Each structure stands twice: as C-alpha cells, then as structure tokens.
Amino acid sequence: MARVPVAAGIFTWPSDDPRLIGSRCVACGIVTFPAQGSCPRCASTEMSEHLLPRRGRLWAWTTQEFAPPSPPYAGPTGDAFVPFGVGYIELADEVKVETRLTEAHGLRTGMDMELVLVPFRTDGDGNEVVTFAFQPVR
C-alpha cells in the first residue's frame, strides 16, 4: 500500500524527520501556519518558507467524541471511528498550530508534544492517506 500526504505543502514529504511547512514574513517576522502568500499583520507579500519546530507545548484542547459532519470530514465513521483530541500546540513562541492529537485523554496544559505523521484513511485508489498530529513526548 502506498502512503500519500493528506494535502501537498502542509508537511515535508517524504521525510524521516517531518516538519510542518509554515511561512515567515520578511518584513515583520510573523510566522504563520499553514503557509500564506501575504502577511496577516502587515500585509506584506514577501513571505518566505519556514519549517516549524517539531516540538511544542499543548496550549488548549478538546476531544472529538463522535465523527464530525461529512463533508468536510473524510475520516472513519460509525464503528470505525475512534475519539481523538483536537488542540493548539504553541511552537517556540512563534505560532500556535491547530492540530489533531494522538490522544483523547490524559492531556494537560503545557505538556510537551511532538509532531508525528499518522494514518488517517484509505483513499479510493487503496493508498494510505497520512496526516499530521501531535503526541505527548514520552
């Protein structure tokens, strides 16, 4: 089975050391994720690619206990659905990233989290679609 990313330009792929792909404003330095073509703070259109740190701290979260409405949700439903966490990870005081979390329970504010790539679903061609998530650092 081939593995494919959920979308192009979100994380480095393929990679043994995956990183989220953000952008940094050349004029004022603000970092965004996902990458943007113009700065949300100063409106400059000079944005450079910026790979985000792999580790950060859990800033806020909730749990998804049932399958979200589809579309846009395209993951497992019914008996195949497994609850997951959704939260924000603060990366090096640069940016907060909204993300899936590998755990739905046992989370606490400020805990160390790291980026991982996880299976999300199987597409119509039989490929394993991979998305990003953050897991507690063990």
Ligand SMILES: [Zn+2]
């Ligand atoms: Zn700017």
